[in-house]
Amino acid sequence: MAETYKFISDINVRQxxxxxxxxxxxxxxxxxxxxxxxxYQNMVLIDMQGNKVQCALYNNDITAFKNTLIWSNTYLISNATVKLTDPKHVATVGPIQWIINGKTKVRPVQEDNRAFLFSTYQIASFANLHLHMDNYDQIGTLLLRLQFFYQKIASNN
Incomplete structure (x- = not known):
């Protein structure tokens, strides 16, 4: 019998x-x-409907899941702690966040969903990043942060 799973939008606090x-x-x-x-370590997870949720790992759980939660891989995650997101956290992608800890079950799924992942994100080659510098999108924000970082390094030398 196939396992049933919920979409991110169907999971609520205290569920x-x-x-x-x-x-x-x-x-x-x-x-x-x-x-x-x-x-702490933040991640963004996405389901096959395109719903996103921010999740966080803390202290020893970061090390415990280091080789398990890998970018672009698919997982079945069960019973993470679901909390309302503190509005002052900038990385928020929605009203809730999941906390992954030692009680959370994380099982890899042998599916390649990279095509879906790439279809939901705007991917730009490094050579073309300069075209996005004046946009207020994620790439523009990243470039502004990199520019600030390099200016800080240059001022220390």
């Missing part, structure tokens, strides 16, 4: 006993919080 089939669409570098006590 239990659910499974969703998702693709790792974005995976960010782990960072240390401002209080220097907590490490």
């Amino acid at each position: 239990q006993n659910w499974t969703s089939k998702v693709i790792v669409a974005e995976k960010y570098v782990a960072k240390t919080s401002h209080n220097h006590r907590t490490r």
